[in-house]
Amino acid sequence: MVIKVEGLVKKYGDLVAVNDLNLQVNQGEVFGLLGPNGSGKTTTINCILSLLSYSKGEIQVFGKPMAPDAYDIKRNIGVIMQNIAVFDELTVLENIDYFCGLYINDKRKRRNLVEEAIEFVGLRDYKKFVPKELSGGLLRRLNIACGIAHKPKLIILDEPTVAVDPQSRNNILEGILKLNRDGATIIYTSHYMEEVEQICSRICILDKGSIIASGSKEELKSMIDMGEKVSMEVFDFKEQLLRDMKKIPNIQSIDYKGGRITVKFSKASNNLIYLLDYLKEKNIKFGKFYSELPTLNDVFLELTGKELRD
């Protein structure tokens, strides 16, 4: 077990930022911590890293108790903070070299690692640039390179894709998976459920400082009784038909708005066939037709009664 957190409580004055939190991260996992803004992700990470003192709880990393002076543990952790932490005065190359130098003394070894990190995040053409001259996405990549250059066994990334364009985002997500394939255990926090779904093998959903569900994305989705969500364009539709449509098996809810019908099914097989049969029988003309499986957002909505992102 790489990380074990038991009964963690962190208060800021009267505000309980993390409330009796338990979690475990296993060797080789990509562990996702998913939660809306202010749910306590960063606070949890900062406690794990001993950057914050906490009111209650126990934290072990690599099987040893974590403490501010647990330098042997820290040596094997790579940290990518939510707020970009680089020196404005140093170039891309100098920044990565500085942070790598905090872990690796050997000059030659470090030079290779730094080059590797630059290649890894695709900043080869920007080596001599200072942070001011980088775009938001490139800056995030630099932030990541600074955290991973020393090849840590455990990599903690706190919302590394905030305010990042799709191109850099994909580069970052693929990079994280590659680091994982190369043997690193990953902790990834985000409030983007798509990202977490895309890369995490196990996910904890956090709300108001407590974990409200955890498991693989399939497990999480199976926790809620929800099948497909269908959305279709209809022509010459008479609203009176809506009530009649509720007769279709397994329908949870149905809505009609702006020439578009949204149907939610509960978990069952052949849902779509029943729907299509009905449309054919009543001779309802329809255009574009989408069907999607439930997302983690639906899970969150079901569990908390609110959207993951507003």
Place this chain on the structure above:
Amino acid sequence: MSIFKGYFKIMKSNLPVLIMFMVVFLSLSVFYSYIGTRSQNASFEAVKTKLAFISYDTEKNGENTVLVDGLKNYISQYSEIIPVEDDPEKLQESLFFKKVDSIIRIPKGFTEAYLEGENPSIEVMSIPDSANAQYAKMYIDRYLNRGRLYIAHMEEVSSADIVSYLKNDLSKNVTVEVENSGFVFNDGDNMASHYNLMAFYLLYVLMIGVGITMLAFNKPELVKRNKCSPISDTNSNLQLLLGNLTFAVLCWVLGILSSFALYGGKMATINGLLYGINSFVLTLTALSISFLVASNIKSKETFQGIATILVILMSSLTGVFTPQEMLGTSILKIARFMPTYWFVKANDQIQSVSVITIDGLMPIFQQMLMVLSFGIAALVVTMLISKIKESLLLE
């Protein structure tokens, strides 16, 4: 030593500003020494001090001793000697009505003690805050200090010899000074003003250099990020301290080198050594002060603003740019709360040192101690504040 190296990589980005200040400092120093020599020559003519000269140190026949006579002759070149009756009331009166600027009283046995190598004092009463009176003291010091050189380095020298040497010596000096109305750097006064100006250079360069670099390391994100690394706080603080000290010493060495360039051989004297020590003490204090300011300010722009104001205040109020005698007493009262005041005072005293005596050096070291205590105070305050902040941060 990653942090130590990082320190200097960040410092590199300050280089243009630092070079600029070195250039400003050197130009100012050259400029000041130029106007310095000129105005000094002018003041010799313009202000003739009015003095009463009373001596109790007489030979058996009632005449002044040879030495006292020599001193009187020397002083009379620069001042008008007014005969005043040796009566306490009359003397007070003549001071009060500004008949004289100063009254000089040579005590009995002065010559004998002086020839023995002791440091007998001469009583000088003056109108308060009179610049003329200061000149009188300066001439007396100059005469007696030169004389001590002969006593210290020649065996069995008689007072008559000394007087004739000094006559030769000091009159030569006068002619040299007159010739100096051009552009020559061989006057000790210029060296003092060079070192006074060095306060401006040291303060600015250390403020900007150390401040901007420490500001970079003190950014909250970077403090946090560094705490994630396997380098302990103690270790990283030590590396930063080493970086700061190295940088400070480098700046000081550059300052000293500049005075070698301008004054060459003069640096290899006791005065040169004392100037060196004094400026080094100020270097440490300036480092400590910039550390204090930098640890408590977040934005670069605010820091630069505050640093500029501080340096200009500390320089202009304490006699870095203008002689302290020319500043008003009320300004000097405030100036005492700034280290540069004591630094300049020490430089001015170093200027008149020509022989090493404990009595002569003591006041200089006392000023240095004052300068240093400002540095220590700043350091203590910095540490206290950081302790308080640390405990708040972890909450």
